[in-house]
Amino acid sequence: MDKAELDREFSDLYRAHLRDVYSYSYYRVGNHHDAEDLTEQTFLQAYRHFERAVAESNGRPLRPWLIRIAHNLAANLYRDRARRPQTPIEDTTTLSAVHTTEDLVEGRDELSRILEGIDDLPDDRREALIMRFALGMDNREIARAMGRSDGATKVLIHRAIKQLEEIVNTRQAGRR
Amino acid sequence: MSEHAGDNFEDIIRRALAPVEPPEDLAQRMETTLWSLTELAADELEGWELSSMRDPRNWVRPVAAVAVGTAAGVGLVLLGWRRQHRRQRNVRGAAVEVRRIVRR
Numbered sequence: 001m002d003k004a005e006l007d008r009e010f011s012d013l014y015r016a017h018l019r020d021v022y023s024y025s026y027y028r029v030g031n032h033h034d035a036e037d038l039t040e041q042t043f044l045q046a047y048r049h050f051e052r053a054v055a056e057s058n059g060r061p062l063r064p065w066l067i068r069i070a071h072n073l074a075a076n077l078y079r080d081r082a083r084r085p086q087t088p089i090e091d092t093t094t095l096s097a098v099h100t101t102e103d104l105v106e107g108r109d110e111l112s113r114i115l116e117g118i119d120d121l122p123d124d125r126r127e128a129l130i131m132r133f134a135l136g137m138d139n140r141e142i143a144r145a146m147g148r149s150d151g152a153t154k155v156l157i158h159r160a161i162k163q164l165e166e167i168v169n170t171r172q173a174g175r176r
Numbered sequence: 177m178s179e180h181a182g183d184n185f186e187d188i189i190r191r192a193l194a195p196v197e198p199p200e201d202l203a204q205r206m207e208t209t210l211w212s213l214t215e216l217a218a219d220e221l222e223g224w225e226l227s228s229m230r231d232p233r234n235w236v237r238p239v240a241a242v243a244v245g246t247a248a249g250v251g252l253v254l255l256g257w258r259r260q261h262r263r264q265r266n267v268r269g270a271a272v273e274v275r276r277i278v279r280r
């Protein structure tokens with residue numbers, strides 16, 4: 001594959017997955033400013049290693065590879081800054097920026113409780129849920145992005161949903 | 177627990193974790209960056225990270241690299257300027273952040 005063809009393929013990859021990478025980044029770092037930086041760095045890193053990734057993918061989708069790059073960069077961001085997200089994803093401003101008016105009117109409290117619960121999950125469970133629900137990735141894709149087996153990923157997602165439900169129910173019971 | 181009768185829990189999670197559309201200016205910036213990158217020789221990119229653009233002292237290398245292709249150079253320099261301008265406009269603590277990155 002020559003450089004022009006590689007560049008065209010990368011351009012297609014970028015267009016197809018900009019929203020995925022941005023969504024992942026946003027839910028991972030919790031604010032738009034860092035999400036923009038993370039998205040830019042993810043695609044730059046991807047561009048540098050694209051030829052090798054294509055060669056090693058054997059025709060499999062490259063979205064898990066992209067998300068894994070974003071995951072690693074986000075981990076570095078936290079390590080560098082030694083902090084958690086500056087803006088929790090349950091923040092009111094953030095919520096209204098992401099969700100439709102209809103969503104907010106119908107279930108703002110409920111969505112807030114879910115996002116609070118997600119923020120309290122262990123990192124791997126939170127990430128798996130972001131990939132499943134924000135990006136619509138299937139178990140196999142999530143497994144590749146997280147470097148786990150398909151079976152382990154299925155269990156991880158199942159436990160993440162159960163734990164989240166317990167967190168949300170416990171909090172709701174405590175407020176009654 | 178649901179306030180949405182009939183919803184199962186996974187539907188509620190899906191609604192809470194709605195996909196987030198990237199800002200339009202990010203998409204435009206990325207297009208510019210990628211266009212510039214495709215004009216660069218691959219070996220000029222080795223070791224170059226966007227994060228290093230935060231330090232103006234690091235602009236010498238990419239700017240020198242793109243000097244070979246004038247059009248690409250203009251795009252990249254503009255990108256660096258836009259990034260710097262955006263940060264100064266949007267983040268009050270930009271000066272603090274720059275000092276911190278320079279000290280690394």
